[in-house]
Amino acid sequence: MALTDNIPPTRSAPVGKLKHGTTWLQRNIAWLTFLPTGILGAIFIYGFILLTIYISMSASKLIPDYTFVGFEQWERLWGMRRWGIAVNNLFLFSGMFIVIATAIGLLLAILLDQRIRAEGAIRTIILYPMALSFIVTGTAWKWVLNPGLGIESLLHDWGFVEAQFDWLVRRDRAIYTVVMAAVWQSSGFIMAIFLASLRGIDQSIMQSAVMDGASSWRIYRRIIIPQLGPAFFTAFVILLHMSIKSYDLVIALTNGGPGTATDLPSTFMFDYAFDRSRIAIGAASATMMLFAIAAIIVPYLYSELRSQDRS
Amino acid sequence: MSDMVLGKQSGRDKLFRGLVYVILGVFVLFYLTPLYVMVVTSVKSLDEILSGSLLAFPKTLDFYGWDEAWNNACVGTECRGMAPFMINSLIAASLATVIPTAVGALNGYALSLWRFKGSDLLFGMLLFGAFIPFQIVLLPMASFLGWIGWSSSLTGLTFTYIVYGLPFTTLYFRNFYVSFPPDLVKAARIDGIGFFRFFWRVALPSSVPIMIVSVIWQFTNTWNDFLFASTMTKLESATVMVALNNFVQVANGVKRYNVDMAAAIIAGLPTIAVYLIAGRYFLRGLMAGAVKG
Numbered sequence: 359m360a361l362t363d364n365i366p367p368t369r370s371a372p373v374g375k376l377k378h379g380t381t382w383l384q385r386n387i388a389w390l391t392f393l394p395t396g397i398l399g400a401i402f403i404y405g406f407i408l409l410t411i412y413i414s415m416s417a418s419k420l421i422p423d424y425t426f427v428g429f430e431q432w433e434r435l436w437g438m439r440r441w442g443i444a445v446n447n448l449f450l451f452s453g454m455f456i457v458i459a460t461a462i463g464l465l466l467a468i469l470l471d472q473r474i475r476a477e478g479a480i481r482t483i484i485l486y487p488m489a490l491s492f493i494v495t496g497t498a499w500k501w502v503l504n505p506g507l508g509i510e511s512l513l514h515d516w517g518f519v520e521a522q523f524d525w526l527v528r529r530d531r532a533i534y535t536v537v538m539a540a541v542w543q544s545s546g547f548i549m550a551i552f553l554a555s556l557r558g559i560d561q562s563i564m565q566s567a568v569m570d571g572a573s574s575w576r577i578y579r580r581i582i583i584p585q586l587g588p589a590f591f592t593a594f595v596i597l598l599h600m601s602i603k604s605y606d607l608v609i610a611l612t613n614g615g616p617g618t619a620t621d622l623p624s625t626f627m628f629d630y631a632f633d634r635s636r637i638a639i640g641a642a643s644a645t646m647m648l649f650a651i652a653a654i655i656v657p658y659l660y661s662e663l664r665s666q667d668r669s
Numbered sequence: 670m671s672d673m674v675l676g677k678q679s680g681r682d683k684l685f686r687g688l689v690y691v692i693l694g695v696f697v698l699f700y701l702t703p704l705y706v707m708v709v710t711s712v713k714s715l716d717e718i719l720s721g722s723l724l725a726f727p728k729t730l731d732f733y734g735w736d737e738a739w740n741n742a743c744v745g746t747e748c749r750g751m752a753p754f755m756i757n758s759l760i761a762a763s764l765a766t767v768i769p770t771a772v773g774a775l776n777g778y779a780l781s782l783w784r785f786k787g788s789d790l791l792f793g794m795l796l797f798g799a800f801i802p803f804q805i806v807l808l809p810m811a812s813f814l815g816w817i818g819w820s821s822s823l824t825g826l827t828f829t830y831i832v833y834g835l836p837f838t839t840l841y842f843r844n845f846y847v848s849f850p851p852d853l854v855k856a857a858r859i860d861g862i863g864f865f866r867f868f869w870r871v872a873l874p875s876s877v878p879i880m881i882v883s884v885i886w887q888f889t890n891t892w893n894d895f896l897f898a899s900t901m902t903k904l905e906s907a908t909v910m911v912a913l914n915n916f917v918q919v920a921n922g923v924k925r926y927n928v929d930m931a932a933a934i935i936a937g938l939p940t941i942a943v944y945l946i947a948g949r950y951f952l953r954g955l956m957a958g959a960v961k962g
Contacts, residue, residue, distance in 0.1 A: 387864040388783035389779070392776055392779050392791065398835065399798055399836070406805070462696075466696060469693050474689070484697070488955065490940060491895065491940065494913070494934075495703075497932075497933040498707050512724060547955055554956070610917070613918065631807065644802070645805065651800060659800075663789070663793055
């Protein structure tokens, strides 16, 4: 690989020839510097991805068995009831998580954009959960949602003697507690994305709308929110990516339970790959997760890098 | 700054403005309540927790929870509290912060200011590595570490963090250096200023802000990691998140919520401190990791 220069004016005259006495090393230093990382990436990212996909097509059970069996394990995976539950939960979880976190994030950003007193302090408070580990968050919410001593007993104290709030231990409701904690943790970040986008909007259009006597509500609905398209897209990609990868929060809050009620593909994967030692099934589920992420991230990265080049 | 403010034009809009503050106030409470509950629970006696209200302020301050969590809490068969695991986390997080940041700075510099054939493609491919679900590398990584004799060790875990941190740090520095004026690099090259000299004299000194971003990101991410840590460590080498989860989940007898909460606060304190000290850079890291711009 020769050192070619992407900066247009020098394209006609390769840098190597500009200065006499440059050595091979000097001309090739850039890619040589990147080489170690490149090798690590080739092995630990791409090599390992291919290896996992191969394991998912092998006869491995408790111990690796590299006999190739094609898509047999994938078929087995998709036939499993528990995998079905995990995938279903992921749809339910990510759907609610994305919609609620986006709505709260947008609302908070709009409110904070009203020249609020103590805006900095409020922003700091809204965003701090993002700095916490999901394990810490899960531990805290598990205590708050505890049916005996948590919110339920608080409601009793306030006079709602009949009140019940045992979602954490109810099969049909536990997934909503995961959504709640996830929204609590991540909505501040979405607020920051929308706020940055709001602050970037051209003020002159709004000025003239105000002159025309349009109401604030109308201005937001007709002029401002439509301009937030890219921010909505970014928020969507981030939240979807987060929900597919969600693992720690579920482990700390419900541990996938009660039963398998809050199982997600990520917890399913870990359970089969490490605890149940059905390696090929675990690898197959990880492969599905990768495909889901790649379907979102690859087009996103492509468009981001393209738009960067144009600017 | 927005010149258009809800409630500027008419008297009734005063009400609107009040409403804005009320809604914000409710959300502030929503975000603060879990933290408040954690803190007050951690300084209550178990009796008071079981008899009193979730939100009540402690009648007497009782630091039993903190003492137990720090000194005696049992994780598995180890009853030495959270302290040893904090040290494990600190070692892993420090190395996984310094090394990838240094390497990422050089990578980003090479990929942006000294582009070579295929450098954009290589960057794109490395970038993808920042977004993969790590479940996809978990099985081979565990076997690999076993194969080179680093299984269930802090060394192996730290190595894992370093390798998978590189895409992020490279991304930060690459996108930072890419906005450097091209003429500066061109002039330097014509003057015969070499690759490393330019990096050391010009590029690196000007990249303090992005260095802070990278350091904060790597530290917070490795400190908070659970997936790798729970796969790659055993009891002695466990990080604080693995220890916390183990400690809270595996309860023998009566749950001691005050100890649980104190342990959770201890585990969360370092990243919260980083956030409070350098929140601006924390947010910038989040945004750069999401909006690659």
